[in-house]
Amino acid sequence: MVTINPAARANVTLIDHPLVQHKLTLMRKKEASTSSFRRLLNELAGLMIYExxxxMPLQxxxxxxxxxxTTGKVIDGKKLVFASVLRAGNGILDGVLSVVPGARVGHVGLYRDPKTLQAVEYYFKMPSNMEERxxxxxxxxxxxGNSAAAAVTRLKACKPKSIKFLCLLTCPEGINTxxxxxxxVRVFTAAIDRGLNDHGYIMPGLGDAGDRIFGTQ
Incomplete structure (x- = not known):
């Protein structure tokens, strides 16, 4: 079994709020319908983005x-970019945008080569002036962790102010990579599962997130 590098573990924020854990458990169930999976993902994303x-700086x-x-405090949502890793990342967008509607949205198109498990890029589109965001x-x-690392590398070429990574699930292999x-890059997640199977899927996991979001199982 792969163990987590202690320095890498310190870089991970585990969001263990009871509501987050409750909804994640319902999503994991194999009998969860496509509509309920989407709804729960939307709700979870909205909860997790708070953490x-x-x-975030206030003005x-x-x-x-x-x-x-009087004088109050506000954030500048227009300086925030949600970068969705296609296609499954799009399932998180509605939830996070419901909380920060002023954020910009970018897309990174990556797929995992089934033989090498390495990330292959096919699309990249970000807002302008990324150095301010x-x-x-x-x-x-x-x-x-290969797709995540590739997405971060690609985004760093745009020279943004900072990069964070938000996911539902991770495992020691992904965290270490x-x-x-x-x-x-800090990682925010609702669960750290035990590891990967021979096909690179998180165990116990919740299956292929993209297939469950879009009903393509």
Missing amino acids: VCRD DLEIETPLEK DVVIVDPMLAT LYKEHPD
């Missing part, structure tokens, strides 16, 4: 309440 955005904004003028990569699974390639 991801915990350290003062003068407003007027019904009683008087913070990026949150969204992908339900951090499995082998991403940390080895990009020790500056």
Whole structure:
């Protein structure tokens, strides 16, 4: 069994809120329908993004309440980019955008070669002025870590201010691989499962997230 590098584990935030764990368990069930899987993923993403955005910078904004003028705190959602790793990452977008609707959206098209398990890029589109933006990569699974590392490498070429990685599930192999390639990227996840099977799937996992989101099983 693969063990997690202690330094890599310190770079992972496990979101263990009871509501997150409850919804994740319902998603794992093999009898969960496509519609319920999507709904739960949407709800989970909306809950998890709160933790991801915990350290976002705030700025003062003068407003007027019904009683008087005051100064409040706001974030600049337009400086945030959600980068979806196609195709499964798109299942997370609605949930995170419901919380931060002003965020921009980018897409990284990657598929995993079934023989080598290495990531192959086929599409890349990001907003302009990336050097002014913070990026949150969204992908339900951090499995082998190869696609995640490839996505981060591609995004770093755009020179964003920061990059974080948000996933539902990960495992020791994925955590170690991403940390080895990009020790500056924090991972936010709802669960760290025991490891990968011979086909590179997380065990016990929840199956192929893309197939379950889009009903292509």
